Amino acid sequence: xTLQTLYTIIAGPLAVLAITGFVLxxxxxxxxxxxxxxxxxxxxxxxxxxxxxxxxxxWLTPYSTVNMRRHPIMTLVTFVFHLGMVVMPFFIFAHxxxxxxxxxxxxxxxxxxxxxxxxxxxLLALVFFLGRxxxxxxxxxxxxxxxxxxxxxxxxxxxxxxxxxxxxxxxxWVTLLHMLSGxxxxxxxxxxxxxxxxxxxxxxxxxxxEFGGIRHARDW
Amino acid sequence: MTQQxxxxxxxxxxxxxxxxxxxxxxxxxxxxxxxxLNREAGARLKTYARTCVHCGLCSDACHHFVSMNRDxxxxxxxxxxxxxxxxMQKKGKVSKDFIRExxxxxxxxxxxxxxxxxxCPFGIxxxxxxxxxxxxxxxxxxxxxxxxxxxxxxSVHFNQMWINGDEWVDTLFWQEEEARDxxxxxxxxxxxxxxxxxxxxxxxxxxFRAQLIYQAAMIFEAAGSDWTMxxxxxxxxxDLCMFSGDNEMMGRNKRAHFEAAAKLRVKKIVMGECGxxxxxxxDVGNRWLGFKxxxxxxxxxxxxxxxxxxxxxxxxxxxxxxxxTLHDPxxxxxxxxxxxxxxxxxxxxxxxxxxxxxxxxxxxxxNAGGGIINCGPPFKDKRVEANSVKAKQLFDAKAMGAEVVIxxxxxxxxxxxxxxxxxxxxxxxxxxxxxxxxxxxxxE
Ligand code: SF4
Ligand code: SF4
Ligand code: SF4
Numbered sequence: 285x286t287l288q289t290l291y292t293i294i295a296g297p298l299a300v301l302a303i304t305g306f307v308l309x310x311x312x313x314x315x316x317x318x319x320x321x322x323x324x325x326x327x328x329x330x331x332x333x334x335x336x337x338x339x340x341x342x343w344l345t346p347y348s349t350v351n352m353r354r355h356p357i358m359t360l361v362t363f364v365f366h367l368g369m370v371v372m373p374f375f376i377f378a379h380x381x382x383x384x385x386x387x388x389x390x391x392x393x394x395x396x397x398x399x400x401x402x403x404x405x406x407l408l409a410l411v412f413f414l415g416r417x418x419x420x421x422x423x424x425x426x427x428x429x430x431x432x433x434x435x436x437x438x439x440x441x442x443x444x445x446x447x448x449x450x451x452x453x454x455x456x457w458v459t460l461l462h463m464l465s466g467x468x469x470x471x472x473x474x475x476x477x478x479x480x481x482x483x484x485x486x487x488x489x490x491x492x493x494e495f496g497g498i499r500h501a502r503d504w
Numbered sequence: 505m506t507q508q509x510x511x512x513x514x515x516x517x518x519x520x521x522x523x524x525x526x527x528x529x530x531x532x533x534x535x536x537x538x539x540x541l542n543r544e545a546g547a548r549l550k551t552y553a554r555t556c557v558h559c560g561l562c563s564d565a566c567h568h569f570v571s572m573n574r575d576x577x578x579x580x581x582x583x584x585x586x587x588x589x590x591x592m593q594k595k596g597k598v599s600k601d602f603i604r605e606x607x608x609x610x611x612x613x614x615x616x617x618x619x620x621x622x623x624c625p626f627g628i629x630x631x632x633x634x635x636x637x638x639x640x641x642x643x644x645x646x647x648x649x650x651x652x653x654x655x656x657x658x659s660v661h662f663n664q665m666w667i668n669g670d671e672w673v674d675t676l677f678w679q680e681e682e683a684r685d686x687x688x689x690x691x692x693x694x695x696x697x698x699x700x701x702x703x704x705x706x707x708x709x710x711x712f713r714a715q716l717i718y719q720a721a722m723i724f725e726a727a728g729s730d731w732t733m734x735x736x737x738x739x740x741x742x743d744l745c746m747f748s749g750d751n752e753m754m755g756r757n758k759r760a761h762f763e764a765a766a767k768l769r770v771k772k773i774v775m776g777e778c779g780x781x782x783x784x785x786x787d788v789g790n791r792w793l794g795f796k797x798x799x800x801x802x803x804x805x806x807x808x809x810x811x812x813x814x815x816x817x818x819x820x821x822x823x824x825x826x827x828x829t830l831h832d833p834x835x836x837x838x839x840x841x842x843x844x845x846x847x848x849x850x851x852x853x854x855x856x857x858x859x860x861x862x863x864x865x866x867x868x869x870x871n872a873g874g875g876i877i878n879c880g881p882p883f884k885d886k887r888v889e890a891n892s893v894k895a896k897q898l899f900d901a902k903a904m905g906a907e908v909v910i911x912x913x914x915x916x917x918x919x920x921x922x923x924x925x926x927x928x929x930x931x932x933x934x935x936x937x938x939x940x941x942x943x944x945x946x947x948e
Contacts, residue, residue: 317551324546329796343625350866351561351623358561416560422569423560425576426585431558483555484626490548491627498787500841501865503622 287456294463295382302467309474310482317486332493339492340485342504349504358416365409368402369438370481373466375399378449400449403442410439430476437472440465516882520649521607525600528644533603536643537596545636552628553592556581562630565623567868568613571892578890580620580630583609587637607646610637612883613890615874616747617834622865631874635749642749650880654744657707659753662760663740665707673735675710679718687947690725692717695768696732702770702800703733704761706742706778706914716776719941723809726947727817731774738764741775743784747875751792758789765800772801774808777935779835779913780873787839804836806912809936810845813852819945820853827856828934829898829906831920832867833913841865846936850910853939858906860897868894870911872919887919888926895927908932910939 321327342348352359373379377393384390394402414435417427444462448455473481495503541549563569563579576582587606591598598606616631624630641647647655654664661667667675673694680692693699703724709716724731733739738760745753765773775782782804790798812818830850836842843864850857862868871891876883898909898920909924909931911917917933924931 317547320547320550322546323543324548326791327547339627343627349622350862351564351625354564355561420560422563422574422576422579422582423558425579426558426560426581428558477554477557480555480557480626483551487551487555487626487628491621491629495621495838499839501838501843503627503865 287460290460294460294467298467299463302470306470306473309471310479313474313479313482314486317483327490330493330497331490332497335496336489336492338496339503340488342492343484343488351504361409361412364402364405365413368406368409368442372399372402396449400446403446406442407439407446410435410442434472434476434478437465437469441469516608516612516886518648518879518882520652521604521646523649524641524644524646525604528600528603528646530597530599533598533600533644534596537591537598537640540636540640540643541592541596544639548629548632549588549636552626552633553584553589555626556584556628557626559625562620562624562628565620566614567871567893568890571890571894578613580614580624581628583614584630584633588633591637591640603641603644603646606637607641607648610634610641611648611651611879612876612886615834615869615871615876617869617873618838619834619866619869622838634874638747638749639751640749647748648879648883650882651744651748651875651878654707654878655748655750655753658740658743658745658757662737662757663707664742664744665711665740667707667710667740669736672710672739675714676717676733676735679714679721683718683721687722687725690721690947692721693732694735698769699730699732700771701729701731702765702768702773703731703776704739704741704765704773704781705776706781707740708742708914709776716935716937719937720776722946723812723818723937723940723944726819726944727812732768732770734764734768736764738762741773741781741785742778743781743789744875744878746784746788747780747878754784754789755792758785758793761785762790762793762799770800772803773798774803775805777805777912777914777937779833779839780875780915783835783839804840804842804912806836806842806846806849806936807840809940810849813940814848818940820943821945822943824854824908824939824943826854826907826932827858827905828854828908828910828939829858829860829901830863831860831870831909831911831913831916832863832865833911833916834867834869834873835913837867838865843867846912849936853936853943856905858901858904860901868897870894870913870916870919870923872915872922873913877915877918884922888922891919891923892927894920895923895929898924898929898931899927902929902931906931908934910934910936912936 346363347353347359375394376399377396380390380393416423417431441462444458444465448459448462472478491503495501560579562581566580569578572578577586587609614634616634618629618631620630621627657664657666676692676694683690741761743754743757745757785802786798830846832843871887876887909920911920911933912935920933
């Protein structure tokens, strides 16, 4: 198979598959969680939009909770990592260009140098997380094989992304690998622990409602 | 010496748990676990299990973890891994030894205090998950003997201390008589229909601390309150069934309590200084009965006293002179946000208030709560040792001058008393009621 055909498959049907799988998977997660409230009525009964939002925003703001301040480095790393992983990919020129070529949509993007540094930061963050898992006894005790695999799964698209951008050895092939690993990661989100990306809003929202609406106490 | 105590801890044998285990079969274990996992638990269990990213950030929240050399098995997520995590993974196919271990974890290594909710980025409620483990243990008949005994008492008498109907009313009359030496016209009005306030207490008050009822009567009298206490079952607002996992019996207890109040057509229920009783009436039992909020307004003593003292309904003659420190009971701090009112009240009553840190919603639990103290003597050493951080907190407050600890919760009293004793902290323990009684202008 030539590079060109592989590219057409990975950038075409596979990309469509990954994105639809991701979206449908997330919807499925949310629907399932809501359906399971049938035997856990309280979650719906006590849900309180204002308090839910209050808690969610609080926990999305760096250093605004007691525990975030107790672990200043972990907090810094976590926020940089999540920004790099969740937000940044939308603002990469090459990514935008693909959407532009397919649908004619365009938007402002970040300078490539910045993207490169952020990608390194994401990789460093992964090393930091790996270190925590290996060194801190309380984290090591909880860690399972899948937790390590997830770190690897996230590392791949970032590492290959830098590689391709730098134009190192066999960059065309690595570009394919980059796209492929990105697609796998996207598809994995709803079906692994990475699903916390959507479930965070539900669990935190529920606790925010309970604490704000009934317990009249802060939950941070 | 340390070695010895460690040995004692490892060898806890609870007769109730062992007797229950002896009756179990693998089929029974599997079917009970399946029933709870699939039919009783729903969104929260499954979403929590799926969401936890094994980051360990909840660890520092837990006094068990911090006190026991940061043993990873005692972190909140560690306890989940050792209990319901395995039950889910193996779909209920677990051994008797596993159930023994799970019961030990759920009944004696977690106070259901919910502090971990404030530390986990996702707000995963390990207290709730441990409640589910207790539910499973209850349905399997594997419950610590002392705790089950209080639950039995509640199912016979609707109070946790095996107090008969006439003993209860006798105690009220006795305390009324005692109080009359001091205030000749005072009454403890029993079954007075249409009163403003229905005053309810926990079983141990008439049994061991009857003077608290006397003091409460004096406070009501001084404030000119229109109050009553019920003469029949329903007077005990506590609920160990809530902690043993016997939801059905918990519901019956709460129904008896609400019905006693409804029968007397009162405006509100005022509860004595107890944390878990408040949780059972305001948070857990009412939900089981299908009431989103309690059907009759429920007010904890701290809130009630705050109103009396801070709004000038009783007069303070001279503030309490000894420096005090305030222990926030989880069930009314994280459970009702009464931490600010408790402070205002303490400042209004006492000359010097020394703060323990962390405090308010970040308080350190006394390690008696969640029914651990009710698991009785076999667990006492473990309970006290697994809370050295609280002892340290008390020592720090003492170093800053505090001589008295105010703890507006019966369980906390029990737990703190043991800690004070074991570690040689040498501080005095009091309820808000004790202090108010001491400093107020008494009725004549
Ligand atoms: S509820 Fe309290 S005692 Fe239980 S694990 Fe969480 S912090 Fe520890
Ligand atoms: S902090 Fe939350 S997500 Fe992290 S290990 Fe604890 S329970 Fe799991
Ligand atoms: S006994 Fe007191 S400190 Fe302990 S769990 Fe209950 S309310 Fe909390």
